[in-house]
Amino acid sequence: MYQIVATKILAPSIKLFEIKAPKVAAKAKAGQFIILRVDDEGERIPLTIADINRNAGTLTIIFQEVGYTTKKLGCLNEGDNIVDFVGPLGQPSEIENYGRIVCVGGGVGVAPLYPITRALKEAGNEVISIIGARSKDLLIFEEEMKAVSDTFMVATDDGSYGHKGFVTDLLKQVLDEQEVKQIWAIGPGIMMKVICATTKPYEVPTIVSMNPIMVDGTGMCGACRVSVGDETKFACVDGPEFDGHLIDWDLALRRMNIFKDEEKRAEAAGSCGGGCGCQ
Amino acid sequence: MPIIKVKTSMPSQDPKVRKSNFNEVATGYTKEMALQEAERCIQCKNEPCRQGCPVEVDIPAFIQKIKDQDFAGAADKLKEKNNLPAVCGRVCPQESQCESFCTLGKKNDPVGIGRLERFAADYQLEAGVLDPEVTQSTGKRVAVVGGGPAGLTAAADLARFGHQVTVFEALHVAGGVLMYGIPEFRLPKEIVQREIDYIRKLGVDIQTNSVIGKLDTVDELLEKGYDAVFIGTGAGLPYFMDIPGENLNGVYSANEFLTRTNLMKAYKFPEAATPIKIGKRVAVVGAGNVAMDGARTALRLGAEESYIVYRRAAEQMPARDEEIEHAEEEGVQFKLLTSPIEIVGTEDGWVKGMTCVEYELGEPDDSGRRRPIKIEGSEFFMEVDTVVMAIGQGPNPLVPSTTPGMELKSKGTIVAEDGTGKTTKDGVFAGGDIVTGAATVILAMGAGKDAAKAINEYLQNK
Ligand SMILES: Cc1cc2nc3c(=O)[nH]c(=O)nc-3n(C[C@H](O)[C@H](O)[C@H](O)COP(=O)(O)OP(=O)(O)OC[C@H]3O[C@@H](n4cnc5c(N)ncnc54)[C@H](O)[C@@H]3O)c2cc1C
Ligand code: FES
Numbered sequence A: 001m002y003q004i005v006a007t008k009i010l011a012p013s014i015k016l017f018e019i020k021a022p023k024v025a026a027k028a029k030a031g032q033f034i035i036l037r038v039d040d041e042g043e044r045i046p047l048t049i050a051d052i053n054r055n056a057g058t059l060t061i062i063f064q065e066v067g068y069t070t071k072k073l074g075c076l077n078e079g080d081n082i083v084d085f086v087g088p089l090g091q092p093s094e095i096e097n098y099g100r101i102v103c104v105g106g107g108v109g110v111a112p113l114y115p116i117t118r119a120l121k122e123a124g125n126e127v128i129s130i131i132g133a134r135s136k137d138l139l140i141f142e143e144e145m146k147a148v149s150d151t152f153m154v155a156t157d158d159g160s161y162g163h164k165g166f167v168t169d170l171l172k173q174v175l176d177e178q179e180v181k182q183i184w185a186i187g188p189g190i191m192m193k194v195i196c197a198t199t200k201p202y203e204v205p206t207i208v209s210m211n212p213i214m215v216d217g218t219g220m221c222g223a224c225r226v227s228v229g230d231e232t233k234f235a236c237v238d239g240p241e242f243d244g245h246l247i248d249w250d251l252a253l254r255r256m257n258i259f260k261d262e263e264k265r266a267e268a269a270g271s272c273g274g275g276c277g278c279q
Numbered sequence B: 001m002p003i004i005k006v007k008t009s010m011p012s013q014d015p016k017v018r019k020s021n022f023n024e025v026a027t028g029y030t031k032e033m034a035l036q037e038a039e040r041c042i043q044c045k046n047e048p049c050r051q052g053c054p055v056e057v058d059i060p061a062f063i064q065k066i067k068d069q070d071f072a073g074a075a076d077k078l079k080e081k082n083n084l085p086a087v088c089g090r091v092c093p094q095e096s097q098c099e100s101f102c103t104l105g106k107k108n109d110p111v112g113i114g115r116l117e118r119f120a121a122d123y124q125l126e127a128g129v130l131d132p133e134v135t136q137s138t139g140k141r142v143a144v145v146g147g148g149p150a151g152l153t154a155a156a157d158l159a160r161f162g163h164q165v166t167v168f169e170a171l172h173v174a175g176g177v178l179m180y181g182i183p184e185f186r187l188p189k190e191i192v193q194r195e196i197d198y199i200r201k202l203g204v205d206i207q208t209n210s211v212i213g214k215l216d217t218v219d220e221l222l223e224k225g226y227d228a229v230f231i232g233t234g235a236g237l238p239y240f241m242d243i244p245g246e247n248l249n250g251v252y253s254a255n256e257f258l259t260r261t262n263l264m265k266a267y268k269f270p271e272a273a274t275p276i277k278i279g280k281r282v283a284v285v286g287a288g289n290v291a292m293d294g295a296r297t298a299l300r301l302g303a304e305e306s307y308i309v310y311r312r313a314a315e316q317m318p319a320r321d322e323e324i325e326h327a328e329e330e331g332v333q334f335k336l337l338t339s340p341i342e343i344v345g346t347e348d349g350w351v352k353g354m355t356c357v358e359y360e361l362g363e364p365d366d367s368g369r370r371r372p373i374k375i376e377g378s379e380f381f382m383e384v385d386t387v388v389m390a391i392g393q394g395p396n397p398l399v400p401s402t403t404p405g406m407e408l409k410s411k412g413t414i415v416a417e418d419g420t421g422k423t424t425k426d427g428v429f430a431g432g433d434i435v436t437g438a439a440t441v442i443l444a445m446g447a448g449k450d451a452a453k454a455i456n457e458y459l460q461n462k
Helices: A022-027 A068-074 A107-122 A142-147 A167-177 A189-202 A249-256 A260-268 B031-040 B059-067 B071-079 B085-091 B113-127 B149-160 B189-201 B218-223 B254-263 B289-300 B321-330 B441-461
Strands: A002-011 A014-020 A033-037 A045-048 A051-053 A058-064 A084-089 A100-106 A126-133 A151-156 A182-186 A206-209 A225-228 A231-234 A241-243 B141-145 B164-168 B205-207 B228-231 B251-253 B281-285 B305-309 B333-335 B338-345 B351-364 B370-374 B380-382 B386-389 B428-430
Touching (some): A002 A058, A014 A068, A022 A058, A022 A084, A051 A107, A058 A068, A058 A107, A100 A167, A107 A126, A107 A142, A107 A182, A126 A142, A126 A167, A151 A167, A167 A189, A182 A189, B031 B059, B031 B113, B059 B113, B085 B113, B085 B189, B085 B441, B141 B149, B141 B218, B149 B164, B149 B189, B149 B228, B149 B441, B189 B205, B218 B228, B228 B441, B254 B289, B281 B289, B289 B305, B289 B386, B428 B441
Parallel strands (some): A126 A151, A182 A206, B281 B305, B281 B386, B305 B333
Antiparallel strands (some): A002 A014, A033 A045, A225 A231, B351 B370, B351 B380
């Protein structure tokens, strides 16, 4: 059992949980992920690590309540336990001093981007951050990101905060004006796809963090396969970060939707099995 | 007394009924059946059957105990050499091991050794196994990496020697392939769970959710005070064919297909939260036990047609005879001497079929099997909407790649001494599929047993 030691609502339907898992916390690095199971009938879902507190032995995860399992997880409170929490999985980000870099995050993707940005900043990079969301109330980790960035920009789709439009608009501006060594982009699949299309003509290496469907997270099932430059890779062990210019995005986006119908069926059958009063 | 020529048949669920449920197919001998079958054993003095058993179970002795109606005694006799008789009675390829050496088998059916093994083990489980005595501690600590048959066997024996054992298992339950791969209808998970509970009672600490190589490495375990490490991480890495279309929606590795169904209980979806998507026409590529399990699972999940697609011929299929028979009875169709060269998708990226080619058998190859040769111009299209790749698994590199100083073979398996499991790294032993490549439960168990003995000696001299 793994205890939820703190919770916070970051935005409507976006929650932060701090989970006690000292052994995982001792080893986890920016860019890695964990897999958890809420209860004995639960599925295994991957979540990228949003922060690590080695002293307290906790990890921070952030999730949007979009599907059956994330909704069920969202019903839990401080002090509650989840049955399984395994990690750290995947390869850590390659942190070094590249020079001037850009970190782009969208939606809940800003959360996993944060520890990477912080590590890049600590490594001496000049960090330009661009984060975005559909609207101001859905924007998360603004203060945290600001604190580890030299330049900080925000875009919202509806213009309720910062630039009205997409993070790619701001990114394009930056690339037109300055020489950038490397870009990290984390967010919804479609956003990462568009970012890669934007940066390709500038030939700036663009690292994305893939979030395909997974089961075990140890290289045992191949559910997480992504096509990278004509090679099939298992995102859980070879990734989750890859060179975004080499990803077959149409394939990756399609594979994320394999169980869309089933997801609806599960939700229709009732999220919490009743009893928690969250519905 | 005249010899009964045929094996007492195994009662089983009707194929028509069982192909739509996940309950165990073979329901097991009754006492009467077991006695009848045990009577067939003529107790040969030279015990040829024993040389066919990788762990040299005293087969005539346990069968004699059944004859004497001392069923628990029969189970104890089995357990002298085999920690998991209820499992092995169900999944061992007896026809190519013990039973292939049985004297009766020269002219008639061999004695049903596997069925008797299962009977004795189940009888004892049913009657209730006494809690084992915990051996006085030697103060030595051993880490076992991987909770499959190899790791669990090593752990149990090491605990009996008095060592303090911790098993680190990557998944949320121990059992390895017995839990995630082999289906419920062939090996009920409750049986595996009871074996695991028993091993816990021996004093073994099983830590799930512990991926070695990601949490601690083998070196770190040694630094943290473990006096020896046993690696039994199996052959969990699924192979694909490397043909176009393999990443389309609707193509699974057998491991994913079976893990979703067995470990995650997708057959109970949505009560169990893990989904599986199954089409009407399913092709499973391969013809080993894994493939048979896949094809039979597909039927139970609601597929209307389930195919085994295999490049070689019927007599070359590596699966246990019983699995092939059961698959046929349930209506699995066999497309032999056939192999896909491409998986074809719809516009929105779902499987709609496979382009296959046909083969004929040529001269024998190095393995002695007649080599399949492609027939030119034989391409044809096979309409299917789900494809399961069951063409084999390799060793997972997670532990080998994080353990410097431990020699590997070219395919990534660990170099370990026969009979001891000693690797080229001091204090580190290995066994099971991670050493042999994908093999069998009994070989993995045997390797775990050998290694436990060798580790015990190593610790005494340390
Ligand atoms: C579908 C299927 C059907 C089969 N049917 C039969 C059959 O009928 N008869 C038969 O004899 N054999 C059968 N086999 C083969 C048999 O199951 C294997 O040979 C046997 O399980 C090998 O045992 P093992 O202990 O070496 O490995 P495994 O059973 O693979 O166990 C390895 C364990 O190690 C864990 N692990 C891996 N990496 C790590 C890590 N880094 N840290 C911690 N833990 C880790 C895994 O999660 C797993 O639990 C079948 C295999 C499959 C897949
Ligand atoms: S999630 Fe199973 S191999 Fe990556």
